[in-house]
Amino acid sequence: xxxxxxxxxxxxxxxxxxxxxxxxxxxxxxxxxxxxxxxxxxxxxxxxxxxxxxxxxxxxxxxxxxxxxxxxxxxxxxxxxxxxxxxxxxxxxxxxxxxxxxxxxxxxxxxxxxxxxxxxxxxxxxxxxxxxxxxxxxxxxxxxxxxxxxxxxxxxxxxxxxxxxxxxxxxxxxxxxxxxxxxxxxxxxxxxxxxxxxxxxxxxxxxxxxxxxxxxxxxxxxxxxxxxxxxxxxxxxxxxxxxxxxxxxxxxxxxxxxxxxxxxxxxxxxxxxxxxxx
Amino acid sequence: xxxxxxxxxxxxxxxxxxxxxxxxxxxxxxxxxxxxxxxxxxxxxxxxxxxxxxxxxxxxxxxxxxxxxxxxxxxxxxxxxxxxxxxxxxxxxxxxxxxxxxxxxxxxxxxxxxxxxxxxxxxxxxxxxxxxxxxxxxxxxxxxxxxxxxxxxxxxxxxxxxxxxxxxxxxxxxxxxxxxxxxxxxxxxxxxxxxxxxxxxxxxxxxxxxxxxxxxxxxxxxxxxxxxxxxxxxxxxxxxxxxxxxxxxxxxxxxxxxxxxxxxxxxxxxxxxxxxxxxxxxxxxxxxxxxxxxxxxxxxxxxxxxxxxxxxxxxxxxxxxxxxxxxxxxxxxxxxxxxxxx
Numbered sequence: 001x002x003x004x005x006x007x008x009x010x011x012x013x014x015x016x017x018x019x020x021x022x023x024x025x026x027x028x029x030x031x032x033x034x035x036x037x038x039x040x041x042x043x044x045x046x047x048x049x050x051x052x053x054x055x056x057x058x059x060x061x062x063x064x065x066x067x068x069x070x071x072x073x074x075x076x077x078x079x080x081x082x083x084x085x086x087x088x089x090x091x092x093x094x095x096x097x098x099x100x101x102x103x104x105x106x107x108x109x110x111x112x113x114x115x116x117x118x119x120x121x122x123x124x125x126x127x128x129x130x131x132x133x134x135x136x137x138x139x140x141x142x143x144x145x146x147x148x149x150x151x152x153x154x155x156x157x158x159x160x161x162x163x164x165x166x167x168x169x170x171x172x173x174x175x176x177x178x179x180x181x182x183x184x185x186x187x188x189x190x191x192x193x194x195x196x197x198x199x200x201x202x203x204x205x206x207x208x209x210x211x212x213x214x215x216x217x218x219x220x221x222x223x224x225x226x227x228x229x230x231x232x233x234x235x236x237x238x239x240x241x242x243x244x245x246x247x248x249x250x251x252x253x254x255x256x257x258x259x260x261x262x263x264x265x266x267x268x269x270x271x272x273x274x275x276x277x278x
Numbered sequence: 279x280x281x282x283x284x285x286x287x288x289x290x291x292x293x294x295x296x297x298x299x300x301x302x303x304x305x306x307x308x309x310x311x312x313x314x315x316x317x318x319x320x321x322x323x324x325x326x327x328x329x330x331x332x333x334x335x336x337x338x339x340x341x342x343x344x345x346x347x348x349x350x351x352x353x354x355x356x357x358x359x360x361x362x363x364x365x366x367x368x369x370x371x372x373x374x375x376x377x378x379x380x381x382x383x384x385x386x387x388x389x390x391x392x393x394x395x396x397x398x399x400x401x402x403x404x405x406x407x408x409x410x411x412x413x414x415x416x417x418x419x420x421x422x423x424x425x426x427x428x429x430x431x432x433x434x435x436x437x438x439x440x441x442x443x444x445x446x447x448x449x450x451x452x453x454x455x456x457x458x459x460x461x462x463x464x465x466x467x468x469x470x471x472x473x474x475x476x477x478x479x480x481x482x483x484x485x486x487x488x489x490x491x492x493x494x495x496x497x498x499x500x501x502x503x504x505x506x507x508x509x510x511x512x513x514x515x516x517x518x519x520x521x522x523x524x525x526x527x528x529x530x531x532x533x534x535x536x537x538x539x540x541x542x543x544x545x546x547x548x549x550x551x552x553x554x555x556x557x558x559x560x561x562x563x564x565x566x567x568x569x570x571x572x573x574x575x576x577x578x579x580x581x582x583x584x585x586x587x588x589x590x591x592x593x594x595x596x597x598x599x600x601x602x603x604x605x606x607x608x609x610x611x612x613x614x615x616x617x618x619x620x
Contacts, residue, residue, distance in 0.1 A: 009425075009427075012422075012425075013422065013425045013427045014427060016418070016419075016422045017422050017423070017427055017429070017430065017433050020419050020422065020433065020436075020437050020501075021432075021433045021436045021437065023494070024436050024437055024439060024440055024494075024498070025436055027451050027452065027455060027494075028439075028451070030451070030454075030455065030462060031451045031454070034454065042460060043460055044460070045459070045460070045464075045465065045468070047462065047465045089346055089347040089350070090347070092343040092344065092346075092347065093343060093344045093347040093348070095343060096339070096340045096343035096344040097344065100336050100339050100340040100343065101333060101336040101337070101340070102336065102337055102340035102341075103337070105340075108344060108348060111348065111351070111352075111356075112347075112348070112351065115351045115355045115356070117551075117602075117606045118355050118356070118359065119551070119554075119555045119598075119599070119602055120355075120555075121555045121557060121574050121577075121578075121595075121598075122358065122359070122362065122595045122598060122599045122602075123354060123355060123358035123359070123362075124358075124578070124581075124595075125358075125362065125365065125577075125581050125588060125591055125592055125595065126357065126358035126361035126362055126365065126592075127354055127358055128581075128582075129361075129588075130353075130357075145350075145354075146354040147354070148350050148354075149347055149348075149349075149350030149351035149352075149353070149354055149355060150347060151351060151355070154347060179336075179339045179343075204442050207444070208442075208443070208444040208445065208446075208558075210444070210445060210446055210557065210558045210561070211557050211558070211561075211578065214561075214582075215582055225444075226444050226445075226446040226447070226558070229446050229447065229450065229562075230446065230561075230562060233450070233562070233565075240460075242454045242457065242460060245450050245453075245454065246450070246451070246454060248447075248450070249447040249448075249450045249451050252444045252446060252447035253443050253444060253447040253448070253451075256442055256443055256444070257439065257443070260435075260439055260442050261435075264435045264438070264439075267442060268434075268435075268438055268502055271441070271442070271499070272499070272502055272503050272506065
């Protein structure tokens with residue numbers, strides 16, 4: 001490689017690559033470092049990158065201002081329960097759509113396909129009125145229930161099930177296996193990667209879900225992390241206490257960042273599905 | 279996609295909507311039902327009865343498997359569309375036991391008030407700039423990632439990361455950076471002898487701020503989708519053009535851009551839909567909606583802010599839904615055209 005070529009690769013390749021990476025990375029690093037700084041290092045116009053005496057004081061402050069441990073627990077409960085049920089519903093529905101004979105299958109499928117395009121935000125007020133009327137405000141089921149119907153997961157799994165070879169199911173049928181056995185002994189085991197994709201995308205969206213839990217909870221004991229973070233901002237002295245707010249942001253963002261770092265291949269493919277073929 | 283932003287996902291996420299229904303349907307028809315392959319036995323009468331029993335059994339299984347999900351979707355996705363239209367004809371304070379019917383009064387009020395032009399204007403500016411910005415920058419990043427560079431897999435993951443993060447967390451991080459006194463941005467501006475503007479208090483700048491953060495969060499999605507599009511451009515085509523003496527700019531304009539047009543259209547639709555629904559970042563960065571009241575945010579503020587105006591909020595939701603419907607219709611038309619084309 002000549003010097004000229006090398007120069008061109010750096011200017012047209014590595015330089016923009018590094019810039020794009022840093023633009024994403026630096027704000028997140030800044031958040032993490034700020035969360036470890038003492039108030040005097042934040043309320044200052046003389047910025048330094050590294051904290052002088054890294055401490056977890058901001059995390060303790062956040063936890064004493066609002067019930068942060070409780071928020072975390074609530075988020076975990078809502079995410080685990082919500083995404084487990086959603087995945088199971090998606091598996092059942094997709095199996096039925098692909099492998100079970102039924103006269104109105106096409107209509108049902110269209111119904112699910114169109115639901116993909118209906119924005120959840122538009123449904124917020126009617127669902128609030130319904131859930132409030134059922135006594136679901138400030139309850140786990142009230143937070144979880146309206147989001148349980150899953151068009152995305154069903155669609156994605158259906159696409160995958162359609163690619164499974166019929167032969168393996170036919171041989172199971174000759175052995176006398178019913179739908180229940182075919183589903184759990186054959187279809188699910190060979191579809192683990194697709195199910196993992198659906199599960200991860202669902203986990204990420206349940207964890208980040210904001211507008212619905214924000215509306216349906218007003219008691220701190222029932223708030224999820226994003227809602228609790230709003231509470232922290234509104235709390236006395238919260239608005240300017242950036243160290244504490246960054247600690248809160250770390251608690252919300254870090255779990256998803258860790259999951260993403262470990263399993264990004266599945267998450268990226270799940271979230272960009274349908275874009276490649278055309 | 280959140281369901282909102284991830285994705286929405288959030289958001290959900292309308293990312294899969296492109297796959298075309300017509301083709302899926304044919305794929306369905308190709309698949310034989312389990313029994314079709316079995317040879318036909320000699321006694322059709324008995325077989326028909328067995329067949330019937332089997333069909334009934336299958337129908338029951340289908341209902342048992344699909345009903346919970348379908349009912350949930352009907353109840354919490356489709357029913358609200360109808361209910362919203364009904365609510366939008368009411369003068370109704372959220373929480374009040376009674377409401378009076380006002381017909382189209384809420385719509386008249388919305389479109390007559392200065393609200394309408396402000397809200398529609400903010401929505402248009404926010405949507406156009408975030409969609410344009412995320413797509414243009416996403417394409418640039420994709421072009422960079424498409425070269426044979428060390429560490430590009432890592433860079434791809436890093437650039438995509440903000441897309442899966444909570445809009446609330448991201449909004450707070452950036453709010454700190456934009457802080458006019460203690461933020462990194464004000465520190466940098468001081469470095470070049472400038473004073474930081476009041477990002478949050480100035481309505482125009484508040485809008486600029488949420489637009490920038492929204493683009494930051496979503497451009498990785500556009501980059502990854504564009505990258506997939508770029509990787510499907512046949513290299514022979516580019517080599518042939520290169521041998522014919524086409525410059526790299528010429529190759530990009532005459533070969534890559536036309537071949538990317540399906541990807542561009544797909545991104546245009548999906549990012550338009552998610553931008554119109556953007557909520558988390560706007561809510562956390564500008565809680566009172568000073569200069570940043572888009573349709574979705576205004577609808578939220580009217581019902582759940584301090585006003586409790588449920589009917590009026592529902593009317594704004596219906597306007598938003600119609601906007602989304604028009605865009606989805608455009609998309610379906612496009613999909614149809616593509617089927618005939620290929």
